Amino acid sequence: MSLNRTQAFELFTSLLILLIGSCLAYFGYSSWMLAITGAALFVLSISRVLRRSNRRNNTGEAQHAN
């Protein structure tokens, strides 16, 4: 599974937001909503990457079968 520049940016940024939100929440700041936002972005990004990867694999298999 290879990532393009945009997908890498999305995954890295969402993980970073999740990490910052979680760390700040741990130290007592009101940042749990930031952590949730990061988690939601990460789920969105990873699902998009996986969906695209599956589609590519399916196309490859179909071409191979032909």
Add this chain to the structure above:
Amino acid sequence: MQIDIVVVFFLLGFIATFLKSDIDFPEGLYKGLVLFLLLAIGLKGGAALEQYFSASLIIQVIAVLAFGFILPLIAYPLLRYFGLLDRINAANIAAHYGSVSVATYAVAVAFLESKSIEYEAYFPLFVAILEAPAIAVGILLAKRRKSSVNVKGLLHESLLNQGVLLLFGGVLIGWLAGPQQLASIAPLFKDLFHGALALFLLAMGQIAARQSKHLIEYGTFIATFGILMPLIGGLLGGLLAWSFGLSEGGTLLLTTLGASCSYIAVPAAMSVALPQANQGIAITASLGVTFPFNVLVGIPLYYSLIHKLLFS
């Protein structure tokens, strides 16, 4: 965590539209509320300007102006390199994120007033100053060749758009009139401010919900950028406020201004200057992602950080 009452109106509008309710918010009332909020904020700032007018304020104004030029220059490479957007659309979105949102500022003011936290009352001047530079930078980024830049049009769109004109006009009127004369119009522009803001946020909630539906169309990059950019802008705004030695409330306001992005003045100006740009992407990012993020997550978070790191 207690949510500010005006934010609850935003949630009401957002949820109602999401559930396909038929709240019919008149377009004229929305436009009227924008005018009211711009003037009310400007007048309040103008009345306080005389009290704060000093050499240090002029230095702050210059620094804030420079801040307005820098923000789109940070957003632009992110949009070009990671978002793979073309020059025109990247410049258009960068202009939105370099400018500020009066509504986000008003929510931050309401947040401070609900907690009885003092802030520098001349802040509307900064709001007005921060509206314009990003438009000019955005247009210059989109039209690299100097010959294609219409300087007259550029200045007109940057300095005479509704947001800048009404804010500066309000500040000027407030400054010239002074607190005593302003007392006669205070029942409208001061006492009704929170109620009008609540009504405005109800409409904003509806618009934000409608825009967030377009996120699927434009992809997750816009959502990620719409969350990352306010964090970068907010951090820089907070550092700038800290370097000025502003109060706790003032630091929150400059952080919020750095984190916010325009969706009234800039789209209007950019649609004239860059008609080929897709305004839908910029509006979806600013109204569908960044505005709700700042109102629901950002402002309480920025306050928590500022309060505990700088003022406790």
